[in-house]
Amino acid sequence: MGKAAIEAVGVTKIFQSSGQDSLKALDNVSVTIGENEFFTLLGPSGCGKTTLLRLIAGFDFPTDGQILLHGQDIATLPPFQRPVNTVFQNYALFPHMTVGQNIGFGLEMQGKPKAQVEARVAEMLRLVQMEELKNRRTSQISGGQQQRVALARALAPEPKVLLLDEPLSALDYKLRKEMQIELKRLQNETGITFIFVTHDQEEALTMSDRIAVMSMGRILQVGSPRDIYDRPAVRFVANFIGETNFLEGKVVSTAKGQAKIALAAGPTIAAALGEGAKPSGMVTVVVRPEHASVIAASGKATLSGKLENIVYFGTDTHYHVKLNGGGEFTVRHQNIHAGALAFEKGDKVGVLFGADAARVLRD
Amino acid sequence: MATPREIAVAAERRDIRNRWLLTSPALVIIALAAIGPLFVMLLYSFMLKGDYGDVKPWQFSGDGWFGVFLQRDIFDDTLTVADAHITIFWRSVKLSLMTTLATLFLGFPTAYFIATRPAKQRDIWLFLVTIPFWTNILIRTFAMQEVIRNEGIVNSVMVWLGLISAPIQIMYTDLAILFGMAYVYLPLMVLPLYASMEKIDFRLVEAGYDLYATRLQVLRRIIIPLVKPGIIAGSILVFIPSLGAYVTPRVLGGGKNMMLGNLIELQFGQGRNWPLGAALSITLMIIVTLALLIYVRNASKSGGGHG
Numbered sequence: 001m002g003k004a005a006i007e008a009v010g011v012t013k014i015f016q017s018s019g020q021d022s023l024k025a026l027d028n029v030s031v032t033i034g035e036n037e038f039f040t041l042l043g044p045s046g047c048g049k050t051t052l053l054r055l056i057a058g059f060d061f062p063t064d065g066q067i068l069l070h071g072q073d074i075a076t077l078p079p080f081q082r083p084v085n086t087v088f089q090n091y092a093l094f095p096h097m098t099v100g101q102n103i104g105f106g107l108e109m110q111g112k113p114k115a116q117v118e119a120r121v122a123e124m125l126r127l128v129q130m131e132e133l134k135n136r137r138t139s140q141i142s143g144g145q146q147q148r149v150a151l152a153r154a155l156a157p158e159p160k161v162l163l164l165d166e167p168l169s170a171l172d173y174k175l176r177k178e179m180q181i182e183l184k185r186l187q188n189e190t191g192i193t194f195i196f197v198t199h200d201q202e203e204a205l206t207m208s209d210r211i212a213v214m215s216m217g218r219i220l221q222v223g224s225p226r227d228i229y230d231r232p233a234v235r236f237v238a239n240f241i242g243e244t245n246f247l248e249g250k251v252v253s254t255a256k257g258q259a260k261i262a263l264a265a266g267p268t269i270a271a272a273l274g275e276g277a278k279p280s281g282m283v284t285v286v287v288r289p290e291h292a293s294v295i296a297a298s299g300k301a302t303l304s305g306k307l308e309n310i311v312y313f314g315t316d317t318h319y320h321v322k323l324n325g326g327g328e329f330t331v332r333h334q335n336i337h338a339g340a341l342a343f344e345k346g347d348k349v350g351v352l353f354g355a356d357a358a359r360v361l362r363d
Numbered sequence: 364m365a366t367p368r369e370i371a372v373a374a375e376r377r378d379i380r381n382r383w384l385l386t387s388p389a390l391v392i393i394a395l396a397a398i399g400p401l402f403v404m405l406l407y408s409f410m411l412k413g414d415y416g417d418v419k420p421w422q423f424s425g426d427g428w429f430g431v432f433l434q435r436d437i438f439d440d441t442l443t444v445a446d447a448h449i450t451i452f453w454r455s456v457k458l459s460l461m462t463t464l465a466t467l468f469l470g471f472p473t474a475y476f477i478a479t480r481p482a483k484q485r486d487i488w489l490f491l492v493t494i495p496f497w498t499n500i501l502i503r504t505f506a507m508q509e510v511i512r513n514e515g516i517v518n519s520v521m522v523w524l525g526l527i528s529a530p531i532q533i534m535y536t537d538l539a540i541l542f543g544m545a546y547v548y549l550p551l552m553v554l555p556l557y558a559s560m561e562k563i564d565f566r567l568v569e570a571g572y573d574l575y576a577t578r579l580q581v582l583r584r585i586i587i588p589l590v591k592p593g594i595i596a597g598s599i600l601v602f603i604p605s606l607g608a609y610v611t612p613r614v615l616g617g618g619k620n621m622m623l624g625n626l627i628e629l630q631f632g633q634g635r636n637w638p639l640g641a642a643l644s645i646t647l648m649i650i651v652t653l654a655l656l657i658y659v660r661n662a663s664k665s666g667g668g669h670g
């Protein structure tokens with residue numbers, strides 16, 4: 001991460017709804033988003049991600065805290081004085097203007113000379129590969145094309161930061177995949193900071209440089225997709241992104257980045273610790289299904305149990321193991337080569353994973 | 364044996380006949396109640412006037428139409444332009460245009476205010492806007508008189524505040540008619556404006572702000588073009604009844620400041636010149652139709668388009 005583009009410092013937003021009950025949409029949120037970064041705010045609906053985006057855009061103003069753009073507080077500026085543009089969830093294209101007029105609108109409002117606006121519009125149309133559709137009405141183009149126009153319109157004034165509010169959610173699966181690649185390409189070519197809001201974990205993992213996982217108005221964890229997926233800090237993050245096995249246990253001892261945990265299911269295992277974590281008492285250990293493997297029951301196995309179910313998914317197979325000490329554990333094997341499965345339902349099996357695959361959660 | 368094609372054609376014919384049969388009651392009512400009287404009026408405008416009102420049946424004459432813009436001198440029979448009629452026509456058009464503009468300027472912010480309230484509150488505001496409709500227009504007009512007459516609220520308060528030393532004469536002027544008509548017809552402007560504003564996706568307004576448009580630019584470049592159908596509908600709804608207004612100019616304008624409606628009434632009443640009254644009525648209708656045509660052509664030409 002280079003220089004900071006956007007910094008939120010202790011931002012709180014409380015919505016006062018008709019007197020009695022108020023809603024705390026953001027609770028003391030602080031985050032730093034670097035220049036030229038593809039940053040994703042990920043979380044379920046109602047987690048505050050869109051509120052944070054709207055505060056950065058200037059459609060709402062924070063109840064408390066600062067929003068800095070290149071070190072300058074912009075929290076109280078109206079949206080038309082911020083060098084930040086938004087791609088709206090349903091695009092919000094102006095229905096009374098053509099594609100070209102939509103794209104040129106921002107530049108025109110900035111008072112750029114007509115020739116310059118024209119040139120930039122042509123350039124943006126080329127960038128999103130829509131040159132032939134310049135004079136179409138926005139109602140005469142497809143959803144994917146509207147998406148491109150919305151992008152071009154927001155990028156045309158060369159904003160410092162581009163905000164994207166679930167821009168792909170209205171597209172069908174195949175188009176969404178295409179636009180994911182397209183967005184990444186545009187971000188690389190323009191070098192603009194993208195702040196992307198989504199509830200789709202796959203979208204977040206494939207596109208982002210860094211992800212902030214949000215829940216109930218707070219940011220729970222910020223990190224690279226790999227960080228977030230492989231090293232979830234808290235239960236919500238582990239649960240929200242991908243599938244996870246949760247194992248309860250008690251801390252026996254801790255030593256430089258590792259802890260010995262006596263699992264409720266019986267055995268004592270080694271598990272990795274988050275940076276600076278010093279857990280004690282009851283903790284939760286997470287293991288991703290694909291980081292473990294099913295082996296024949298033996299002393300080598302980390303955990304042992306009975307194979308309860310096998311679900312075939314084509315690319316991989318899920319093994320559901322009922323652990324001897326109670327609880328369940330899912331293992332995902334990739335189907336590297338076709339052939340008969342090594343185990344059958346009802347077999348006594350072992351589950352194997354290393355200390356680096358198991359991770360102690362903070363909560 | 365009928366071919367499938369013949370059967371289909373026969374079915375379609377039967378369908379069309381049924382449709383005509385089913386709509387015939389409505390068509391008969393429209394013919395009798397709307398087109399019939401218009402036809403009678405057209406006929407009357409070409410007949411000789413009766414001595415005590417009415418017309419002399421089937422004695423045709425162009426006098427009625429002659430009188431719309433011309434008058435015959437009672438002494439030497441020379442023809443001159445009917446200045447009084449021209450003045451009244453001009454006053455009607457001028458006051459109607461001004462009423463339309465006044466209601467537009469008052470109604471636009473009102474409709475915007477209502478459209479931006481939370482959904483639950485909007486109905487209450489709309490209800491409040493329509494309340495004057497429940498009252499008889501005559502009573503509303505007299506209420507206006509209470510406000511603007513020399514001893515009325517406006518003058519009393521201004522004198523009391525020392526803004527003016529003596530009451531300003533508003534009653535029996537064109538201004539009084541304008542006030543009255545703007546008040547009476549305001550809901551007719553607010554409702555269609557609200558109907559189009561309610562449909563606006565306010566994210567478009569946010570998108571405008573986001574793309575560096577100031578409040579004024581958002582209004583001019585985004586809101587007004589999107590509300591244009593409502594502006595046109597509201598203007599038509601206000602302009603047309605204003606042009607034919609009768610009660611308001613009668614009460615607030617007094618005898619001197621007549622509008623077309625009063626002139627027509629005069630011909631059917633004291634004037635006892637029904638052919639002239641009928642010709643004036645049809646002239647009014649032609650003006651309205653022309654105004655509508657201009658509107659419609661403008662509306663379809665720009666058809667939501669905006670440079």
